[in-house]
Amino acid sequence: MREEKRDWYEFTGKSVEEALGKALEELGVEESQIEIEILEEPQKGFLGLGGKEARIKVILLAEGAVREKLEGGEAAARAQAPEETGGETKDSSEIETIVSRVLKLMDIEARVEAKEKADSFVVDVWGEDAALLIGKGGNTLEALQTLVNLCARRKISTGKKVIVDVEGYRKRRKARIEKQAQDKAKEALEKGKSELPAMTAAERKIVHVALRDFEGVRTESVGDEPERRVVIYAEKNKKTSVSRETETENQ
Amino acid sequence: MKDLLEYLAKSLVDNPNDVQVEMIEGERSVILQLKVNPVDIGKVIGKGGRIAQALRTLIKAAATKRGKNAIVEILD
Numbered sequence: 001m002r003e004e005k006r007d008w009y010e011f012t013g014k015s016v017e018e019a020l021g022k023a024l025e026e027l028g029v030e031e032s033q034i035e036i037e038i039l040e041e042p043q044k045g046f047l048g049l050g051g052k053e054a055r056i057k058v059i060l061l062a063e064g065a066v067r068e069k070l071e072g073g074e075a076a077a078r079a080q081a082p083e084e085t086g087g088e089t090k091d092s093s094e095i096e097t098i099v100s101r102v103l104k105l106m107d108i109e110a111r112v113e114a115k116e117k118a119d120s121f122v123v124d125v126w127g128e129d130a131a132l133l134i135g136k137g138g139n140t141l142e143a144l145q146t147l148v149n150l151c152a153r154r155k156i157s158t159g160k161k162v163i164v165d166v167e168g169y170r171k172r173r174k175a176r177i178e179k180q181a182q183d184k185a186k187e188a189l190e191k192g193k194s195e196l197p198a199m200t201a202a203e204r205k206i207v208h209v210a211l212r213d214f215e216g217v218r219t220e221s222v223g224d225e226p227e228r229r230v231v232i233y234a235e236k237n238k239k240t241s242v243s244r245e246t247e248t249e250n251q
Numbered sequence: 252m253k254d255l256l257e258y259l260a261k262s263l264v265d266n267p268n269d270v271q272v273e274m275i276e277g278e279r280s281v282i283l284q285l286k287v288n289p290v291d292i293g294k295v296i297g298k299g300g301r302i303a304q305a306l307r308t309l310i311k312a313a314a315t316k317r318g319k320n321a322i323v324e325i326l327d
Contacts, residue, residue, distance in 0.1 A: 010268050012257075098262070105255035106313040132312055143308035150302065151262040225299070 007060040012053040015042055023058045025101070035059040086115035086122055091156040095121050098151050099164065102144065108133060121162045123148070130167040138173065141166055142200060174206055181210040181230075185217045188232040196230045198223070204230050252313050252321060256283050259306060264291035280320040283310065292327055 009027065013019030016038055024031060040055040096114035103110050103125070110127025125133065134141045145164040152162050165171065180196065188194040196207060207230045208219050218235040221228055253274040261267035269288035274281060285306075287295055296303045307323045314321035 101258065102255065102309075105258055106309070107316055129316065132316060135308065135312060140308055140312045143305035143312075146301065146305040147259055147263075147309060151259070154262060 009058050009060075010039070010055060011058060012055050013042075014053060016054045016056060019054050019056045020058075023056065025097075027058065027060070028097075029060065033060065086117040088114075089116040091158060092116040092121055094155050095123060095148065095152050095162055098155070099123050099125065099144075099148055102148065103127070103133075106133075116160070120160050121152070123162060123164045124168075125164065125166045127166075130169075133166045134169050138169065138200075141169060173203070177203055177206045178210045181207045181232075182214070185211050185214045185232055188217050188234050192234045194232045196232070198227045198229045200226075201228075204228065252281060252283060252310055252317075255313055256285060256306065256310055256323065259309070260285055260287060260295055263294045263302065264288065265294070266291055279318075280322065281314055282322045282324065284324045284326055286326045289327065292325070295325060 009023065011019040011023040011026070013022055020031075020036060023029075023034070023036075027034070035058075037057040037059065038054070039057050040052060042054040043052040092114040096112050099114065100110075100112045103112065108127055108129045110125050110129070110133075112123060112125050114121055114123040127133070132140070133144065135143075141164065145162065148164055149162045163170070177199070184194045184196055199207070204221050208221075211217060211219050211232065216235055217232050220231050220233065222231050223229055253272050257270060257272045260270045260272070264270060264287050266288040269286075269291070271286040273284040273286075275284070276282075285295065294302070295306065297305075303323075303325055307321075310321050310323050
């Protein structure tokens with residue numbers, strides 16, 4: 001959260017208009033609610049170097065309303081209890097704004113919908129550049145989610161995790177990981193041990209949960225991030241495994 | 252890309268007014284230099300460079316869309 005309460009903010013942009021646009025969007029106010037002071041006019045640089053952006057100071061006039069949105073809005077949002085299936089709340093629309101903003105700055109046209117659930121916020125994104133946004137092995141999507149979580153933490157304070165999904169990628173990936181876990185568990189039963197590829201913490205959890213009730217195996221995460229992976233061990237009763245080895249030796 | 256990095260960095264730090272991004276654009280690659288208030292440097296790097304890595308990944312994706320390669324440098 002912001003350390004001190006203040007009623008003015010600075011914004012920059014290629015032009016004064018752009019800076020103003022950013023200000024209105026970020027603060028969620030109308031032009032009539034603010035007073036603008038131009039701190040610096042933009043200056044053209046040479047070959048994209050040395051240029052100076054326009055800098056404006058935005059003073060909030062409608063104190064209460066805007067401050068509430070930025071700092072005190074969480075309480076009001078929490079008052080509207082989210083449904084089990086997830087609903088739109090003040091916080092979820094705040095997160096929707098952050099994601100839309102990031103995508104817009106990436107020049108990606110997409111539809112964004114955020115919902116607040118009991119233990120998390122879920123943001124679904126649909127658009128043309130889904131593959132780009134997901135990235136190799138979901139890398140870009142992970143990065144987006146990491147950053148959105150950090151940005152959101154400053155605007156809302158429910159402490160709930162934000163899960164960003166693009167075109168149902170996470171849901172499909174979950175199904176694929178579960179299948180892979182089952183296959184590898186069978187392999188572990190045959191060979192005594194098997195290993196899954198490196199995964200994120202959330203993905204490893206899918207494996208652990210999927211194999212919790214799988215007879216005869218135990219799972220363990222080993223290695224350091226980002227190479228941390230799940231290893232599956234065949235869990236034989238120690239005694240029987242020892243005696244079996246002894247039997248083999250005796251033969 | 253510059254606006255994207257600037258927006259993200261400003262959202263991460265305690266002193267958004269001290270965020271500066273310089274963009275050096277070549278034909279095929281773009282170098283973005285991010286400067287933040289020294290007290291905020293951890294906020295853009297993160298534990299084990301986790302945040303810096305996320306910033307790089309996202310900026311690179313944005314650059315790919317424009318057919319460019321992007322390099323993000325965090326200056327201290």
